[in-house]
Amino acid sequence: MGIKEIAKKAEVSPATVSRVLNGTKAVSPELKERVLSIIKYEGYEANHIARSMVLKKNFTVGLIIPNISEMYHRIIFSSIEETLEEAGYKVIVYRVKDEPNHEQVYWDLLMKNRADGIIIMHETSKPEIYSQIKNTSVPVVLCSINIPSMDIPKVRIDDYRAALDGTRYLLELGHRHIGIILGRGYSAGDQRLQGYRDALEKHSIAFNSELVEVGEYTMESGSRAVTRLFSRNNAITAIYSMCDEMAIGVLHGLRQMGLSVPEDVSVLGLDGIDILPYLCPPLSSVQQPIPEIGRQSAKILLAMMNGEQVDTSPVVLEHKLVERQSCRSLLTH
Amino acid sequence: MGIKEIAKKAEVSPATVSRVLNGTKAVSPELKERVLSIIKYEGYEANHIARSMVLKKNFTVGLIIPNISEMYHRIIFSSIEETLEEAGYKVIVYRVKDEPNHEQVYWDLLMKNRADGIIIMHETSKPEIYSQIKNTSVPVVLCSINIPSMDIPKVRIDDYRAALDGTRYLLELGHRHIGIILGRGYSAGDQRLQGYRDALEKHSIAFNSELVEVGEYTMESGSRAVTRLFSRNNAITAIYSMCDEMAIGVLHGLRQMGLSVPEDVSVLGLDGIDILPYLCPPLSSVQQPIPEIGRQSAKILLAMMNGEQVDTSPVVLEHKLVERQSCRSLLTH
DNA sequence: CTGAAAGCGCTTACAG
DNA sequence: CTGAAAGCGCTTACAG
Numbered sequence: 001m002g003i004k005e006i007a008k009k010a011e012v013s014p015a016t017v018s019r020v021l022n023g024t025k026a027v028s029p030e031l032k033e034r035v036l037s038i039i040k041y042e043g044y045e046a047n048h049i050a051r052s053m054v055l056k057k058n059f060t061v062g063l064i065i066p067n068i069s070e071m072y073h074r075i076i077f078s079s080i081e082e083t084l085e086e087a088g089y090k091v092i093v094y095r096v097k098d099e100p101n102h103e104q105v106y107w108d109l110l111m112k113n114r115a116d117g118i119i120i121m122h123e124t125s126k127p128e129i130y131s132q133i134k135n136t137s138v139p140v141v142l143c144s145i146n147i148p149s150m151d152i153p154k155v156r157i158d159d160y161r162a163a164l165d166g167t168r169y170l171l172e173l174g175h176r177h178i179g180i181i182l183g184r185g186y187s188a189g190d191q192r193l194q195g196y197r198d199a200l201e202k203h204s205i206a207f208n209s210e211l212v213e214v215g216e217y218t219m220e221s222g223s224r225a226v227t228r229l230f231s232r233n234n235a236i237t238a239i240y241s242m243c244d245e246m247a248i249g250v251l252h253g254l255r256q257m258g259l260s261v262p263e264d265v266s267v268l269g270l271d272g273i274d275i276l277p278y279l280c281p282p283l284s285s286v287q288q289p290i291p292e293i294g295r296q297s298a299k300i301l302l303a304m305m306n307g308e309q310v311d312t313s314p315v316v317l318e319h320k321l322v323e324r325q326s327c328r329s330l331l332t333h
Numbered sequence: 334m335g336i337k338e339i340a341k342k343a344e345v346s347p348a349t350v351s352r353v354l355n356g357t358k359a360v361s362p363e364l365k366e367r368v369l370s371i372i373k374y375e376g377y378e379a380n381h382i383a384r385s386m387v388l389k390k391n392f393t394v395g396l397i398i399p400n401i402s403e404m405y406h407r408i409i410f411s412s413i414e415e416t417l418e419e420a421g422y423k424v425i426v427y428r429v430k431d432e433p434n435h436e437q438v439y440w441d442l443l444m445k446n447r448a449d450g451i452i453i454m455h456e457t458s459k460p461e462i463y464s465q466i467k468n469t470s471v472p473v474v475l476c477s478i479n480i481p482s483m484d485i486p487k488v489r490i491d492d493y494r495a496a497l498d499g500t501r502y503l504l505e506l507g508h509r510h511i512g513i514i515l516g517r518g519y520s521a522g523d524q525r526l527q528g529y530r531d532a533l534e535k536h537s538i539a540f541n542s543e544l545v546e547v548g549e550y551t552m553e554s555g556s557r558a559v560t561r562l563f564s565r566n567n568a569i570t571a572i573y574s575m576c577d578e579m580a581i582g583v584l585h586g587l588r589q590m591g592l593s594v595p596e597d598v599s600v601l602g603l604d605g606i607d608i609l610p611y612l613c614p615p616l617s618s619v620q621q622p623i624p625e626i627g628r629q630s631a632k633i634l635l636a637m638m639n640g641e642q643v644d645t646s647p648v649v650l651e652h653k654l655v656e657r658q659s660c661r662s663l664l665t666h
Numbered sequence: 667c668t669g670a671a672a673g674c675g676c677t678t679a680c681a682g
Numbered sequence: 683c684t685g686a687a688a689g690c691g692c693t694t695a696c697a698g
Binding site: 043045046047048049050052053058060070071074078081090091092093095107111112113114219223248249251252255274275277278279280 | 376378379380381382383385386391393403404407411414423424425426428444445446447552556581582584585588607608610611612613
């Protein structure tokens with residue numbers, strides 16, 4: 001059942017059917033009504049692929065997501081999806097695993113006309129992918145990642161400040177031996193480390209590399225990281241895990257070691273995923289405006305797909321420290 | 334840059350290019366090589382939409398997911414995606430919200446030729462959708478839901494048995510006042526309730542409807558449900574929350590009421606999501622083979638999309654009780 | 667306001 | 683083994 005059959009039954013041309021379907025051009029009321037009633041009667045729906053073909057538009061955007069921090073990325077995914085759906089787009093997830101030839105995922109999306117736009121949340125280590133992205137004609141926005149060399153729109157928080165603010169919070173509670181856990185492989189890590197160092201410096205505390213650990217953005221790696229931290233240095237009184245999912249593992253690891261939170265050790269997370277208030281103790285965290293990051297990324301992509309010229313200077317969204325019950329003050333009043 | 338230009342540069346016909354691209358028909362080695370080298374040189378990739386158009390195939394499957402039990406559904410999504418990806422399919426998520434006119438989501442998928450197959454994880458209350466599904470020519474499989482009246486493939490656990498086994502476990506630990514929390518709106522709820530009742534009956538314990546609560550598959554609703562349960566009956570010594578995500582809320586709610594798990598109250602979940610070992614206490618749960626449910630659903634759909642005749646009798650996968658530290662025996666030895 | 671015709675970029679009988 | 687041609691189901695100048 002195609003547009004032709006509808007046209008025949010309504011005794012008009014396919015062009016007319018197309019016009020009433022899309023409202024692209026005026027059609028006389030009588031023809032319009034005739035066509036509409038046939039369409040309704042037959043339960044006809046235009047073939048989406050054929051439309052895509054001639055319009056050269058997929059109504060689809062590709063979302064490149066790493067396979068880390070699942071809870072964080074799920075929230076972003078939802079908000080991107082919601083925003084894009086309102087505009088009539090569907091999103092297809094391209095999950096990149098840490099396989100050596102992960103560039104295939106990008107290639108698929110960049111070269112095969114599969115998507116009208118791309119949102120990238122994964123930082124690749126392969127420079128050839130970056131030049132590919134620069135050369136493609138499909139709009140790309142970087143969501144929650146930071147690749148300064150790419151002159152394309154990006155939406156994220158200020159990682160340096162998020163690290164600095166969180167560390168300062170712990171310092172102001174009187175902590176002096178603050179372990180941090182960073183995530184591996186993302187450029188945010190460097191900035192976060194710098195934020196931590198600068199916060200220490202302002203409080204005249206020497207940086208000690210023993211207090212820095214790296215994890216893989218999973219609960220399990222968080223648990224292992226905190227164990228390593230304490231095996232090297234047991235003067236630690238606070239942990240700033242710069243990824244909530246790892247912080248869940250930190251709580252677990254500390255429990256395994258027989259340490260109480262916040263009595264023995266204070267724990268601070270970063271991200272602001274949904275489960276934090278339900279943890280034990282409820283986890284304090286430097287919260288990203290996660291849904292807003294997704295929403296803004298989607299909106300910018302939408303503008304680009306509509307051919308608008310967009311500003312490529314980074315959109316930096318505000319984080320905010322949310323206190324719950326996992327951090328304790330060491331100061332006596 | 335299309336197949337025509339490639340053909341011209343290689344001095345062959347578009348048909349030949351298509352044949353080397355798809356390997357559908359033998360091509361002489363010399364032509365093949367000539368074409369291949371041009372393709373490589375030009376970085377050509379076939380236009381996916383044009384292929385879809387003539388092949389009448391999208392290489393896409395639609396996944397209808399409810400907006401509940403996010404952690405559970407994420408795992409299924411991942412395993413479905415992985416299985417389908419190996420076969421060259423992409424998946425598009427259709428998230429159905431509880432809006433009154435949620436049938437639009439189904440319509441989109443069922444009528445607009447958007448997907449070659451559909452996996453449904455959402456139970457709708459609208460009978461017209463079921464008849465729509467019955468009439469469609471696109472393959473559909475029901476994943477982790479149970480609609481007996483639909484004569485199409487389904488993959489799930491035995492909800493009755495899962496409820497029965499979990500309840501029996503608590504009974505055998507000596508619990509006599511066992512509260513349960515069911516999820517709203519899914520037919521599994523009835524079977525689970527029956528499993529609970531039958532387990533009680535075998536232990537000659539009278540059913541007490543005061544001990545049954547219903548939640549919305551969220552942490553928050555679990556927390557509220559357990560509060561209601563205790564406000565009605567404080568002899569309860571165990572809670573069987575038949576959804577892990579709600580069980581997380583149960584732990585939280587009990588903590589709020591000043592009750593310890595498992596000292597004061599034992600808590601048992603159902604699903605087997607990733608976070609259970611990291612909770613405090615680590616949550617015992619009747620575990621579904623979640624990735625396997627997704628995998629099998631995808632495999633059956635794949636077979637159907639290949640035109641194979643498949644068995645429509647339900648595939649029932651085994652659950653298993655995983656003991657952690659949230660349940661305590663009341664028996665003294 | 668309406669229709670005949672070309673065309674989107676592929677694949678595949680069909681003929682050779 | 684190879685190519686010319688038709689066709690997938692739409693949209694949109696173009697002409698009237």
